[in-house]
Each structure stands twice: as structure tokens, then as C-alpha cells.
Amino acid sequence: MDRKVALGVCFIFGLVMFAQYFSQHPAARSINQAILEYWQIIFAFTLLVGVVSVFKNNVVQIRRGQDRSYRLITLAGLVAMPFLALIWGIKADMPFMWVFENIQAPMQSTVFALLAFFVASASFRGFRARSVPAAILLLSALIILLSRSAVGTFIFPQMTEVADWIRHYPSMSARRAILIGIGLGSLTTSMRVILGIERTWLGGGK
Amino acid sequence: MWELEARFVLSMLWHYVAVTASQASPWFDADKLPTLIAALISIIIVLYTTYHRSSREKFKMREIAGLKAVEEAIGRATEMARPVLYTPGWGGDIQRPTTIASMNFLSHVAGKTAAYDCTLVYPTHDPVLMAVAQEVARESYARAGYPDRFRSENISYVTSSQFGYAAAVDGIISRLKPASIFLLGTFEAESLILAETGNSVGAIQIAGTDSTIQLSFFIVACDYTLIGEELFAASGYLSGDRSILTSVRAQDILKVLIGLLLVIAVIWSTIDALSGNAGSGWWSF
Numbered sequence: 001m002d003r004k005v006a007l008g009v010c011f012i013f014g015l016v017m018f019a020q021y022f023s024q025h026p027a028a029r030s031i032n033q034a035i036l037e038y039w040q041i042i043f044a045f046t047l048l049v050g051v052v053s054v055f056k057n058n059v060v061q062i063r064r065g066q067d068r069s070y071r072l073i074t075l076a077g078l079v080a081m082p083f084l085a086l087i088w089g090i091k092a093d094m095p096f097m098w099v100f101e102n103i104q105a106p107m108q109s110t111v112f113a114l115l116a117f118f119v120a121s122a123s124f125r126g127f128r129a130r131s132v133p134a135a136i137l138l139l140s141a142l143i144i145l146l147s148r149s150a151v152g153t154f155i156f157p158q159m160t161e162v163a164d165w166i167r168h169y170p171s172m173s174a175r176r177a178i179l180i181g182i183g184l185g186s187l188t189t190s191m192r193v194i195l196g197i198e199r200t201w202l203g204g205g206k
Numbered sequence: 207m208w209e210l211e212a213r214f215v216l217s218m219l220w221h222y223v224a225v226t227a228s229q230a231s232p233w234f235d236a237d238k239l240p241t242l243i244a245a246l247i248s249i250i251i252v253l254y255t256t257y258h259r260s261s262r263e264k265f266k267m268r269e270i271a272g273l274k275a276v277e278e279a280i281g282r283a284t285e286m287a288r289p290v291l292y293t294p295g296w297g298g299d300i301q302r303p304t305t306i307a308s309m310n311f312l313s314h315v316a317g318k319t320a321a322y323d324c325t326l327v328y329p330t331h332d333p334v335l336m337a338v339a340q341e342v343a344r345e346s347y348a349r350a351g352y353p354d355r356f357r358s359e360n361i362s363y364v365t366s367s368q369f370g371y372a373a374a375v376d377g378i379i380s381r382l383k384p385a386s387i388f389l390l391g392t393f394e395a396e397s398l399i400l401a402e403t404g405n406s407v408g409a410i411q412i413a414g415t416d417s418t419i420q421l422s423f424f425i426v427a428c429d430y431t432l433i434g435e436e437l438f439a440a441s442g443y444l445s446g447d448r449s450i451l452t453s454v455r456a457q458d459i460l461k462v463l464i465g466l467l468l469v470i471a472v473i474w475s476t477i478d479a480l481s482g483n484a485g486s487g488w489w490s491f
Contacts, residue, residue, distance in 0.1 A: 022242055024235045043334075050333030050363040057362050067381065104367075111369040111376075115395060118402040118427075126426025175418045178434040182304075182416045184460050185438030188453035189303035191252045197449045200309045200342060201300055 007196040014194030054078060140166050248460055255456040256449065265451040272412050272430030273443050279410045280318045283385035289325035290315065291384040293375055293400065294391030295415065296331045296368045300338055303438070304416040308391040309342050310441030310450065315388060316346035320355055328361040329378055331371040336363040372396035376403045389413040389428065390437065393420045401427035414440065 017035065020028040055078060058071040084096040091097070129135035146152030147163030156162075192198035283290045292315055298305040312328070319326040326343065330336050340361045347356035364374035376399060379387070387404040389397070389411065397413075397420040404411045405427055413424035414432030424431045432440055435457055442450030 018245075022235055022238045023233045025233045028233065046333040046337075047366070048333075049337065050366070053333065053336060053363045054365075057359050060359060070377065107373070108367065108369040111373045111399065112395065114399055118398045122398060122402055122423065122426045178418050178421065180461065180464060181434030181436075181457075182418075182438075184457040184464075185307065185435040186303035186416070187248055187460075188252055188456050189306050189438055191249060192449060192453055193303075193306060195253075197256060198306060198310075200313060201306055201338060202341075 003199070003202055006202055007199070011194060011196060014190075018194075051078070140171075247463070248456075251459050252453060252456040255452045255459070265448075265455065267439065267443050267451070267454065270432070270436055270440070270443060272414070272432050272436070273440055275410070275412060275430050276315065276444065277318065279386035279388075279412060280315065280322055280324060282410055283319075284322040284324045286385045288385035289327050289382050290319055290386045290388070291327045291329075291375075291379060291382070291404075291409075292388040292390070293329055294335060294339075295389065295393035296371045296396050297394045297417070298335075298392030299332050300334045302392055302416075304392050305335065307438045307441065309338060310447075311388070311390050311437075311444070312339060313342050313346050314441060314444040316343040317350045320347040320350035320352045323352070323355060325357075326360060327378060327382065327384065329364045329371075329375050330362070331364065331366050331368075333363050336361060368394065368396060372399045375400055379403045379407055379409070383407045384409050387411045389424065390415070390432070390440075392416055393424075398423040398427060404428075 013035070016031065020032050023029075055075070058075050058078075062068055062071050062075075081096065081099065084094075084099060088094045088096060123141070127134075127138045127141055129138050143152075143159065143166060144163050146155065147159045152159040152163075189198065193201060280290055292312055294305060294308045294312075298308070300306075316326055318324075328336075328339050328343070330339065340358050343361055344353070344356050344358070347353050365371050372395075375396075379400070380403065384404075384407070387400075387409045389400060389404075390413065393400075393415045394417065397415065397417075401411060401413065401424055411428035412430045412432070413428040414437035415421060415424065416437070421431065421433060425433075435454075438457075439450070439454045441447065442454055
């Protein structure tokens with residue numbers, strides 16, 4: 001019975017969202033806006049589920065003695081940030097923002113910065129001319145890289161035009177072919193969900 | 207001469223349909239009529255392939271290397287007594303079709319890990335995905351006949367922050383050293399960070415995403431990459447599920463129609479350009 005209710009709700013809201021897309025009527029816009037606002041509210045509540053899960057998992061692992069130091073830091077952060085926000089607020093110059101700007105943001109930037117090194121190591125492995133397609137890929141990558149540096153136009157003045165041609169024609173046509181496949185896959189999956197043929201999202205089998 | 211007549215008839219017909227539609231109901235946005243027609247054609251084709259009797263015949267799908275390697279990847283993890291790590295990426299939530307396709311794939315992987323008694327670890331950035339993945343895996347373990355082997359704590363929420371998630375999954379990969387990693391879902395900038403970390407611990411990696419930018423990273427960093435619609439067809443290929451296989455057939459029919467539309471549009475546009483006329487652009491929607 002629960003599954004039938006969920007499938008019915010999914011079908012009705014799927015149809016409503018499909019229909020409202022084709023209307024600019026203020027009523028249709030407000031329906032769309034209201035549903036999106038409800039989605040935000042539901043998502044905020046689901047975060048509570050996440051927080052409870054993180055807390056429970058870390059406590060269990062600490063008791064088992066697994067990665068104790070990492071897990072203690074996680075729990076300390078989980079408790080400290082809401083505590084700082086509730087006591088002193090989240091305005092500038094408050095402890096919450098100090099922790100955010102001086103601890104959390106630099107840590108996130110550090111992880112993001114790793115990307116530069118990973119691009120280099122992945123490119124080194126990927127751009128080996130072991131076959132004709134790999135050689136074409138290597139040549140294209142070299143042209144694009146050189147076109148974005150001062151040396152590129154110094155070696156060959158039309159380097160930028162050649163690079164733009166590669167990006168706008170061979171690369172774009174391959175990309176669009178992939179996008180058509182993804183679009184059709186998304187479309188049929190969405191339809192299976194709305195029609196109730198696809199039920200994995202309910203959890204469990206058919 | 208024929209193309210002028212055809213264009214005139216087509217433009218008159220189009221104008222009539224658009225005006226009628228907009229006058230019939232102020233609720234309808236006439237500019238979106240082509241999209242509505244395309245959507246209705248797609249719906250009819252999907253319904254036809256799903257419910258038509260002749261679609262009960264056997265389906266034959268081309269071999270996809272990445273999917274043939276799934277069994278090998280889980281078997282390798284079992285032999286090495288190391289876990290299998292599966293993560294859906296930071297970019298997706300349960301309303302994305304890619305996430306649904308990833309859940310179908312997870313169902314198959316969880317069934318295999320249950321049968322082989324191999325640990326499955328699933329870190330995610332979304333509490334809803336965590337709850338759904340737990341149910342999907344629990345069901346797969348039960349279907350495989352080993353419900354006692356399921357550990358809900360292995361399917362966990364880590365954080366909603368993008369690089370916090372990347373750091374958490376990186377940490378899990380570095381500490382657990384999984385033998386096989388599945389990166390299937392919607393990935394953004396964290397894709398290469400995860401794939402390269404997986405590569406550094408020597409894991410066999412199978413990846414697939416709906417982002418064309420991240421696909422290029424996966425192709426260079428992973429052993430197997432599911433490109434484009436392969437991710438959506440994957441679970442049908444693995445499980446033989448008819449509802450997924452019929453939708454793959456619908457995709458093929460739609461692909462042929464799009465191909466035909468592209469060829470007609472190219473010919474029409476070329477004739478327009480050669481005859482010195484401004485492009486009618488009836489195909490652009």
C-alpha cells in the first residue's frame with residue numbers, strides 16, 4: 001500500500017511538473033515555485049537524517065577503535081560548528097565565520113588544489129601515443145595547450161584558430177553525440193519513473 | 207521550386223498550429239509547441255516499446271567492455287580480501303535520472319558482493335541517496351540469499367560539501383585500499399581527485415557519468431568508462447531486466463529519428479544557403 005501511494009504521488013507530480021513546463025500562466029509559475037520551495041524544506045529535514053547517520057557511524061567506529069583520531073575530529077567539528085553558530089551567530093567577525101574562513105575554506109581549497117597535480121599525472125598516462133586514435137588525442141591536446149600559451153602563437157601564428165577549430169568541430173560533434181545519448185537515456189529513465197515502471201528509487205526491488 | 211513550395215506549406219501549417227494552440231488556451235506557451243510534440247513522440251515510442259506484444263522477443267545488446275568487467279572486478283576484490291567501493295558522485299540527487307541508473311547498477315553490484323561475501327562500501331553526499339542505497343543494497347543481499355551479510359553502516363552519508371566529500375572518499379580509499387572502485391553517477395570537479403586516488407591504490411576502476419567534461423577525466427584515469435547512454439543501459443545489460451531493455455530499444459528508435467531530422471535539417475540548410483535565402487530554422491527547438 002505504501003508503495004502504491006508513493007507511486008501515485010510520483011505520477012501526479014511528474015505530470016504536473018511536465019504540464020507546467022509548457023505554460024507561462026502565473027498560476028503554473030506559482031505551482032512550480034511552490035513545489036520547488038517544498039523540495040527545499042524536505043531537503044532540510046533530510047539533512048537531519050544525515051547528521052544522525054554521521055554521528056552514529058562515528059561513535060560506533062570510535063568504540064571499535066577504528067581510525068579513532070579522524071573520527072574524533074569529525075565529531076568535534078559536527079558539534080562545534082552548530083554550537084558556535086547558536087551562541088554567537090553567523091555574522092562576520094564571529095567565531096563561526098572565523099572557523100569557516102580560516103579552517104574549513106582553506107581545507108576545501110587544499111583538496112581542490114590537488115586537482116592540478118592529478119590532471120598532470122592523468123595526462124601523463126592518458127596522452128601516450130600507443131595507437132592512431134591516442135596519437136590524434138595527443139596531437140590535439142598539444143595544440144590546445146600550446147594555443148593557450150604565449151609560446152604557441154610564437155611558434156605558429158594561427159595556433160589559436162587551429163585550436164578553436166578543433167574545439168568547435170571535431171570535439172563538439174563528438175560531445176553532442178554523447179549528449180544526445182545521455183539525453184535520451186535520461187528521458188526514458190524519467191518516463192519509467194513517472195509511469196511507475198522504474199521503482200528502484202523506492203528502495204528495494206520491483 | 208519544390209523546396210519553396212514545401213517551405214511555404216510547412217511554415218503556413220506551423221503558423222496555423224501555433225496560433226490555434228495559443229488561442230485555444232492562454233495556459234499554453236506556443237513557443238514550446240515543438241518541444242511538446244517531440245516529448246509526445248518520445249512518450250508514445252517508450253510506451254509502445256514497453257507494452258507492445260512484439261517487444262517480447264529477445265533483445266541483443268552489443269558487448270560493453272566496462273560491464274563485462276564488473277564480475278571480474280568483484281571477483282578480484284573477493285580474492286584479495288579487500289572491499290568494493292561504490293560512490294555516486296557529488297553532483298547528483300535522487301531526482302536525477304543518472305542517479306536512478308546508478309541505483310540500478312548498485313543493485314546488481316550489491317547482489318554480487320553479497321554472493322561473494324565481499325564488503326561493499328558506499329559513501330555519499332546526500333542523506334536521501336544514503337537511505338535509498340541502503341534499501342536497494344538490503345534488498346539485493348536478501349535476494350542473493352545472504353541478508354545477514356548486509357551492513358547498513360557501510361552505506362553512509364559523509365558530508366554535503368563538495369571537497370569535504372572528495373576528501374572523505376579519498377581518505378576511505380587510502381585507508382581501506384579497495385580492490386575495485388565503481389564511480390557511477392553525476393560527478394563534478396571531484397571526479398579526477400577520486401579516480402586518481404583509486405588509481406594510486408591499484409584498484410580496478412569502472413566509471414560512468416552524464417557529464418561530458420568529467421567523462422574525459424574518467425577515460426584517462428579509469429580502467430573502463432561507460433560513455434553516454436551506456437550508463438543507462440548498464441543495469442539492463444547486467445540484469446536482463448525487460449523494462450530497462452525495452453527503454454534501450456526506445457532510445458535506439460529515437461536516435462534514428464534524431465539522425466533523420468539532422469540529415470533533413472542539414473540538406474534544408476544547405477539548399478537555403480545555396481539559394482541565397484535566409485535560413486527558415488524550422489528545425490531549431
